[in-house]
Amino acid sequence: MAQNLKLLVPLHVSYIQNLGKSQDELAYHLTAHLRMNAIYWGLTALYIMGHQGALDREEMIEFVMSCWDEEAGGFGAHPDHDAHILSTLSAIQILIMQDALDRLDVDRVVKFILSLQQPSGVFSGDSFGEVDTRFLYCAVNALSLLGRLSELDVERTVSYIRECRNYDGGFGATIGAESHAAQVFVCVAALAILDRLDVVDQQTLCWWLSERQLPNGGLNGRPEKLEDVCYSFWVLSALSILNKMTWIDSEKLVSFILSAQDPESGGIADRPGDMADVFHTQFGVAGLSLLGYPGLVDLDPVYCMPASIIEARGLRKGWKSLPRKSL
């Protein structure tokens, strides 16, 4: 179906550049609560495509700093929005990719993050919020990037993840919840950062993960569900961390991701023929990088950031992606 498709890099670069210029669309304003995440997705995708300079650095750093919530000591998703762990991790990741971590009050952010840990070991997203293994991953990732993992109660954190493990090898959002590929990514990546992959039933989990691939090459997130480009990353990252990338058909997956591109306006959608968005653009490109797609920059599947940046901070774990193919 998509044998001859190529990744339309220049088109995706201009798609991402134009996202910030659509203030005359209602959807732009209705998604303000995701702005910080969207910038992280856009910047990471650009980095992986080798165009990290395509967005203005100073403007981006100023925007990130304008989202600082002085009362809470974390970042909101947009100026005047409340601090949340999702946007706080994105802010830290952006500042690191832009080599501007000196702008951050690290002590205060660390205090904010640690304040969200619950007695069970899981993290809440904010002072009101529910708990979720996603938030636990955000906390572990951020503390690791800031070099402050030593302040985390690792045993309690790992014990919560262990409680979320299901008999199919996967992990859910909370104790008792059904396994879901995105929650598998956050739990496995958090364990990788904490050097505790011994908690994973690797054989069973990789069996379950490899069964996420459907005949059209795309991956789903749970048994008997539809494929979606974003699972290319959630499933692949876990397979890469557990060194089982060969357990799915990489060529068919590459074709599926490429077929979900918008060949006119750029960007990648959840599946072929749908509207593109920056979230699926990022996770599609991230998946392609792990699959060894030619011309792309290596992505670190544990932190979902450029591998060279993670290596420079001495945080590289033992994951393996497929060898980069030549053009």
Added chain:
Amino acid sequence: MHSVRRVRQSPAAIQEKKERERSKIAEYLALTNDLISRKKNKDWSRDAFDATQRLLEKNPEFYTIWNYRRNILLNGIFPSSTPEQINNILADELMLTAMALKEHPKVYWLWNHRRWCLQNIPDGPIVDSTSSMQWRNDNWNKELAVVEKMLNADPRNFMAWNYRRYVLASMPTQRPELAELAYTTRKISSSFSNFSAWHQRSKVYTSLWRSGQLDPVKSRDEELELIHNAIYTDPEDQSAWIYHRWLMGSGDDESQLLRELAVIEELLSEQPDSKWCMDSLVYYNKLLLKKHRPHSTELREKCLALLQQLEDIDPPRRYRYRESGDSAAPHPVVQ
């Protein structure tokens, strides 16, 4: 964006849409700016409370405004309200978010807000100088009905399932777990493909066995019948096969393992290309090898032959089958 079809629009149509949206954007931003400045000024008034509703109806994902709304309740409205009034206000909140969920069944912030409301429901009116649990009971019972409606609309909505487990665990008057088992039976009967319900069933059984309410041996036989029904209905549906592995556990019961292998062999003879039959046969034969017959060359060869067939019929996962063969074949199993 999930499942929104791409439609090519002419430049004129795009321009027209932008014109139409211009006044909506202005209205939305004016409301947002008004609320953000009220929030900064710690305006805990009823007027501000009503304004948050207008904004949240336009955008239920604006989490900062949900936070503000809860702070208005906590700081401005609850302190001057009677418990009965608080109960009524929170009942209205639950109604408001139930309506929103119909349109936005996967918005985390709506589920969160309901959680917070339920946690803050006062116990109930004072009867004979003691506080009854009437309000709490009423609202939590209603909540289970709301989740059930959500799961009728989308039986795989994992947020609704997660929330359901939360409600069941938090209800002031606990429902018997056998009722939850019956619920999963209904869900599975209407679709064998509902893995969410199979998953829930594994959790409920674990708890029922642990508390001694059901006998694991007896339940297992009944469950196997249900699974056989499912795999014969659609041998390529993963759901029941995955659940089967949970039920068989570590394979300590040799005779049961042999019975299940015979059932799957029979199904394979009817469906000679069934990948899930073959994959399961390899899995259970390996268990048999490991637990009961460590020296059986015959079993080992059977596994290798099946794995070879699997490589041919399911090439995307061929490396997995190859590795599985490596672990079944060359080295003798150490006892």
